[in-house]
Amino acid sequence: MPNDYVYLDHAATTPLDERVLDVMLPHLSRVASGNPSSLHTPGAVAREAIEEARESVARLVGAWPDEIVFTSGGTESDNMAVLGLASVDPRKKHLVVSAIEHPAVRGTVEHLEAKGYEVTRIGVDMDGFISPGCFADALRQDTALAAVLWASNEVGTLQPIEQLAEICCEKGVPLHADAVQVAGRTSMDVSRVPISTLALSAHKLYGPQGVGALYVRRGIKLRPAFFGGGQEKGLRSGTENVAGIAGFGVAARCAFDELEERVAHEETLRNTLIRGTLEMPCIHLNGHRKRRLSNNVHLSVEGVEAESLVLFLDALGYAVGSGSACASNSANHKASPVLLAMGRPEKEALSAVRVTVGKDTTQVQIRGFLEAFSVAIAQLRELSPLYASKS
């Protein structure tokens, strides 16, 4: 990859912050910290690193440190929460989720559905918002849990989570929120918002891949994910990923300390991107113009298929995401279920790209990107039999 390659896919993963790496390296080196469960000094060093990280992650979301359980990432956290909450009361066999959940929740819920759970999926409007009224109506006596993607990993829509949490609280239904994209991009305070569980991931906020956390509110019962040595308050047995957790801690601390400036910086770049791309012909912004993640721009480009656009831009030195990063792994073209749920025609859903900036992205890079983008879509449209027939 050339040195001037520009990375604009921060929703997929973020580059590791150097400050994070500096803290991780000693734990990976030969003078390694020990097993956090050991009594000796190296064990204590590891334990201390984990507890320090726990405090930082807790502070980022407004939680108590003992409410944070470290996991292997967002997907595990989502699985642990949904499966853990669902199996608390065997009489409750009903689940409520949004129609635009992350695959980690969607897949887990489908698994439970196959095992006999009833699932209500709440539709979204054309901007991707859940209606709090529909949400409230869906909750029942036998609802084991509700799950909502706080900020869409695709279109960036920010759900009215406070309102949804209040509704759940009133009805006595635990609410799980996937906050993987939103953590470090909006101020969060679970001490004021009655969310039961919250999924977090380190590598979306400049920490390492393979580490995440689940916030579990005090008093919320959860069936353990793994059984064994009883680590992480018995919820997640297994020797901890000490270096990764320590890195997550620093990443969370930096995100907390730098939140305002990061958000302001990202929003400026995001708005430049939105303005610049919407000036080009036949491009639509998906999701709400303002109530969206600070770093997310999600576009449907008429007459151009997403994969070819992503690879074209890659060849020009810019990394962006295709409509949905996870779907592009599957063998054939798959329209994004999120855009389909938002009522977009399938053709638009196949033509969607996601551009996500980061704390270190510059205005110069964005200007360069806009030029490359305009070249790429012009050339691909010249190639396109669908676009030509239009103009």
Added chain:
Amino acid sequence: MSNYKPQVVEHLVRPYNVGEIGSPSGIGESGEATCGDVARFTVRISKAYVEDARYKVYGCAASIAAGSALSKMVRGRSLIEAAKVSKLDIENALGGPLPVGKEHALVLVLDALHKAFEDYWNKEAGARLVEGYRGYEVSGE
């Protein structure tokens, strides 16, 4: 780096023979506009030779590259030779097998080209019925 061979990306960024021929000898289209890739070939045939072949594709990089490679292979060739170009020939021109799940690209562009030839033959057959086979006699007859 994608799963594609560099040749595919090269064709994607600098495709050959993009466009449409005005009043072509044949037009062929394949694919499904609502849910996937679409290809269109226009050809100009003269004396059973493919004088020109132009293509357009809406679709993934594989389909765009396959169309480009195919158009390059058939231009200037006899109709018979051009009709014989296979999926394997296109893959070879693209540096080897396409990634798993991308084979549809080969079918798509070949289908469009074959339909363009078919269109030409149908028109030719119609014209011969009216005008007879003047100019088509094998020499010496």
